[in-house]
Amino acid sequence: MSNTLCYLYLANLQNSGWWIGARRMQGEFKWQSVTGGWGTMTYTNWYNGQPDNYQGKEDCVQIVKNESPPFGWNDNECGVKLPFLCEATENYRGF
Numbered sequence: 001m002s003n004t005l006c007y008l009y010l011a012n013l014q015n016s017g018w019w020i021g022a023r024r025m026q027g028e029f030k031w032q033s034v035t036g037g038w039g040t041m042t043y044t045n046w047y048n049g050q051p052d053n054y055q056g057k058e059d060c061v062q063i064v065k066n067e068s069p070p071f072g073w074n075d076n077e078c079g080v081k082l083p084f085l086c087e088a089t090e091n092y093r094g095f
């Protein structure tokens, strides 16, 4: 899913944040694959001041809906309950 398509989809939802399947591992953020592996993060869209690892507890990454810019990333505590966004093939109906 392209970033533009992703953000257009999220703009119509009421939640203020979604997990995006990335987390800090040994000081570096990585993408979690549906196949169980971890991939290098080559693109980021952090809000200004993020990731800040507030109180040393923020190892997971969420998209946050805000006003300006309308979407950006924040690191947050992994135990926070949020919906999640996953990439899938066009014909995937596994959920």
Ligand SMILES: [Ca+2]
Pocket: 050, 051, 052, 053, 054, 058, 074, 075, 076
């Ligand atoms: Ca943060």
